[in-house]
Amino acid sequence: MLFVNCIRMMAAVTLCATLTNSLYAAKTLVFNTTTPTNDLEGSLAAQVLCAQSQIVPAQIRTGDHQPHLVGNRRCLVMVRPLQADSTAPMQLAAVDKGGETLGILDLVQPEEFPKTAYYLDGIPKEPVSFQSRPGVVTRLNKSGDLKKLSDPDATFLNQQLQKSELVEIQTADGRWSANIYLPEQKNHDGKMIRIHSNAGLKSTVHYGDRSVIVSRSQTLQFKAVRGQWLWEDELQNQNILYAAATWSCVLPAEWIVPGLNLWFRQEGQRGRLKTLKIGAPTELLLHTIDLGMLAPPRGQFNFAIDSTAHREYFQTVPTSRMIVSEYESLFLRQVMLPDGTLLIEQDPSTGGWHTGTMRQRIGKELISHGINNANYGIHSTAGTGEGSHPYVAAQLTAHTSCGNYSNGIVTHGGSGGGGIVTLDQTIGNEFSHEVGHNYGLGHYEGGFLGSVHHPADQINSTWGWDADKNRFIPNFSPYRSGKDACLSDQCQSPFYGRSFGLDAMAGGAPLSSFNRFTLYTPYSASKIQSFLESKAVFDSQSPSGFRKWNVDTGHMDPYDHTIEVCEKIDASVSGLTSEKLISLLSEYDVVVVSMQDGKWIKDLELPRASMVNRGRTVTIEQNASYDSFLLLHGERLKMPRGFKASYISNGKLWNKKQGVQHQVKRKPQEFGIPVTTLVGYYDPQNELVSYIYP
Numbered sequence: 001m002l003f004v005n006c007i008r009m010m011a012a013v014t015l016c017a018t019l020t021n022s023l024y025a026a027k028t029l030v031f032n033t034t035t036p037t038n039d040l041e042g043s044l045a046a047q048v049l050c051a052q053s054q055i056v057p058a059q060i061r062t063g064d065h066q067p068h069l070v071g072n073r074r075c076l077v078m079v080r081p082l083q084a085d086s087t088a089p090m091q092l093a094a095v096d097k098g099g100e101t102l103g104i105l106d107l108v109q110p111e112e113f114p115k116t117a118y119y120l121d122g123i124p125k126e127p128v129s130f131q132s133r134p135g136v137v138t139r140l141n142k143s144g145d146l147k148k149l150s151d152p153d154a155t156f157l158n159q160q161l162q163k164s165e166l167v168e169i170q171t172a173d174g175r176w177s178a179n180i181y182l183p184e185q186k187n188h189d190g191k192m193i194r195i196h197s198n199a200g201l202k203s204t205v206h207y208g209d210r211s212v213i214v215s216r217s218q219t220l221q222f223k224a225v226r227g228q229w230l231w232e233d234e235l236q237n238q239n240i241l242y243a244a245a246t247w248s249c250v251l252p253a254e255w256i257v258p259g260l261n262l263w264f265r266q267e268g269q270r271g272r273l274k275t276l277k278i279g280a281p282t283e284l285l286l287h288t289i290d291l292g293m294l295a296p297p298r299g300q301f302n303f304a305i306d307s308t309a310h311r312e313y314f315q316t317v318p319t320s321r322m323i324v325s326e327y328e329s330l331f332l333r334q335v336m337l338p339d340g341t342l343l344i345e346q347d348p349s350t351g352g353w354h355t356g357t358m359r360q361r362i363g364k365e366l367i368s369h370g371i372n373n374a375n376y377g378i379h380s381t382a383g384t385g386e387g388s389h390p391y392v393a394a395q396l397t398a399h400t401s402c403g404n405y406s407n408g409i410v411t412h413g414g415s416g417g418g419g420i421v422t423l424d425q426t427i428g429n430e431f432s433h434e435v436g437h438n439y440g441l442g443h444y445e446g447g448f449l450g451s452v453h454h455p456a457d458q459i460n461s462t463w464g465w466d467a468d469k470n471r472f473i474p475n476f477s478p479y480r481s482g483k484d485a486c487l488s489d490q491c492q493s494p495f496y497g498r499s500f501g502l503d504a505m506a507g508g509a510p511l512s513s514f515n516r517f518t519l520y521t522p523y524s525a526s527k528i529q530s531f532l533e534s535k536a537v538f539d540s541q542s543p544s545g546f547r548k549w550n551v552d553t554g555h556m557d558p559y560d561h562t563i564e565v566c567e568k569i570d571a572s573v574s575g576l577t578s579e580k581l582i583s584l585l586s587e588y589d590v591v592v593v594s595m596q597d598g599k600w601i602k603d604l605e606l607p608r609a610s611m612v613n614r615g616r617t618v619t620i621e622q623n624a625s626y627d628s629f630l631l632l633h634g635e636r637l638k639m640p641r642g643f644k645a646s647y648i649s650n651g652k653l654w655n656k657k658q659g660v661q662h663q664v665k666r667k668p669q670e671f672g673i674p675v676t677t678l679v680g681y682y683d684p685q686n687e688l689v690s691y692i693y694p
Contacts, residue, residue, distance in 0.1 A: 027239060029241065031242050033243075040264065045271065048078070050075050050078070051076040052075055053465070053525070055078075055464075065459075065526045067528075072256055074253050075255075075256050089266070090266040091266075094260060095263065097258070105251075113246055116463075116474055117515065118238075123235070128225060130223055132166040158186070175199070178201070179205075188224035189227075190223070190225075192224075197218050212234075279529065288303065289330060291401040291402075292332065294332065294344075298400060298402050301329075304426070315466050316519060316520060317528065340683075348406050351403055358405075365386060367397070370679035374679075377561075389418055393546070397419065398426075400413075400426060417437040419438065436504050436520070439528045444505065445506070445527065466514075475501050479498065481494070481499050482497045503524050545667040546561050568589065587685070589662060590618075590662065591616070596624050606630070610651060614651035617648045620645055622644070
């Protein structure tokens with residue numbers, strides 16, 4: 001109950017004595033309360049979990065899709081003894097597959113178990129009262145005053161606090177501020193800020209390194225305590241715990257290799273964990289570039305220049321290493337298109353977030369794939385299309401781009417896949433989502449069960465772990481909204497009022513400012529890991545310059561990277577006759593005929609094999625629902641959906657081959673050095689003007 005006795009002093013200032021019973025002391029909230037099951041062989045019985053980018057159980061339950069451990073990455077080991085009452089020290093011995101002891105570690109007692117991202121340092125253990133002290137209360141509810149609250153330096157609000165015990169901020173429709181910045185805590189101990197929203201638009205309150213959103217009908221209270229602002233609700237997160245009675249220790253990255261055995265010992269009892277699955281030491285390579293096409297670059301590729309953002313995103317991905325390179329911004333004052341059209345003032349097409357000729361032909365195909373292909377040793381590709389990109393390594397080029405179009409200057413964003421990332425906002429879920437497409441993830445992976453985070457007693461449950469800060473990242477919001485997390489008419493109830501998060505591919509978002517990227521669900525993380533393990537990595541110690549994971553041997557073996565060295569073209573099926581093929585085969589080594597629904601031809605006739613087309617190849621890929629027919633050597637061959645074949649002329653006949661043999665090995669000559677990548681267009685027929693972009 002709230003009792004207020006007030007004496008009116010002036011329009012916006014009131015002298016009040018306020019009494020409230022708003023006292024907060026955090027109670028312990030344990031996330032994983034499941035009964036531990038035994039994962040060990042021997043007299044010591046305990047459940048074992050491990051954490052890298054997220055928590056992974058040593059034994060995965062039936063129907064659950066979880067990643068396994070990543071090779072050569074630090075690992076937090078957590079042990080939940082079935083008999084949890086012992087306080088005797090516990091030790092871990094790590095033994096490699098050859099029987100050699102790598103080291104012995106003392107496990108940390110449960111009282112020192114890692115805290116969560118929502119834990120605040122420097123908070124008093126005694127209850128904190130959100131009762132304002134008697135004194136001056138200042139109310140800010142005028143439009144002019146509210147606009148001043150958007151100042152990141154918070155000068156105006158600081159002035160109000162100097163003369164007030166409590167500042168009340170009241171927003172409404174027509175009187176609102178998108179951002180409210182609380183001042184640095186300078187001699188404000190004990191003072192309070194109360195924010196009440198009656199506006200349809202949300203406001204973001206920034207305080208310290210944290211922020212919270214206030215919506216209509218919500219009231220948020222902040223108090224200055226020991227040098228920082230505390231939000232009333234976040235104190236209830238102080239004692240959130242992943243699991244009780246859990247021992248832990250951190251294993252160094254070099255121990256995490258296939259064949260690792262862990263022995264645990266406590267009070268003469270011993271147990272062995274020998275079923276620990278460890279996968280490849282994978283690598284993610286991210287190039288970044290800010291691009292302006294007939295307009296200056298925006299200069300807002302924040303991820304590229306923020307090493308903290310690199311670290312944060314790495315903490316969300318099951319990989320051993322992430323390398324980020326930054327290209328200089330590129331301002332194209334003229335734009336040459338692959339058809340020879342030179343744009344000087346504007347692109348005549350209509351630009352949009354997902355549309356625009358320059359967006360596709362320049363930003364995605366020429367710049368992003370050009371940078372990737374140069375690293376693969378590919379120096380000549382088709383002028384249009386994304387088919388020339390081999391995607392050998394987990395190598396992506398992320399670009400921010402804007403362009404001047406018929407409808408004005410437009411910012412592009414919101415797409416990813418095939419080694420390309422096109423971004424508008426580079427920190428947040430857009431980044432996690434579009435990079436996720438490059439891992440082969442689609443939207444709403446696994447539906448409700450795969451795209452919604454869940455409690456510990458259900459499948460698809462995990463927390464993230466920041467190895468640098470040794471903090472857990474819960475899979476639910478720190479705010480008590482009481483709302484379910486729903487997808488496809490199925491809902492997951494909240495954890496003590498805190499809504500569970502959604503996957504990056506399902507409309508999710510970062511759950512706090514501790515990590516500004518979205519926590520992938522285990523379902524998505526397992527798919528990401530499979531993708532990364534299927535890719536080669538650049539390796540200066542390999543005789544071929546690359547290595548790739550061998551699932552059978554559990555080793556990274558040398559990998560031969562080959563590229564096609566031929567002139568290749570994708571032939572349009574519209575009006576594709578034998579005569580047209582004769583013309584194309586006179587110019588190109590390989591002619592690719594691809595069919596799909598809406599792009600289909602019933603009869604395809606190959607020209608007669610001759611010395612003119614000797615050594616030339618026609619590759620057919622039939623992915624249309626309707627059957628096609630190949631006219632060859634006087635026969636009519638049926639080509640159903642899924643048909644794929646290559647035919648090579650020997651001068652007399654067309655011979656069917658499984659693959660096109662126009663390949664040579666490519667080995668990188670230098671590793672980890674600054675480069676300048678040149679991309680542009682040339683015409684083998686010398687009919688169009690060549691153009692190069694540095």
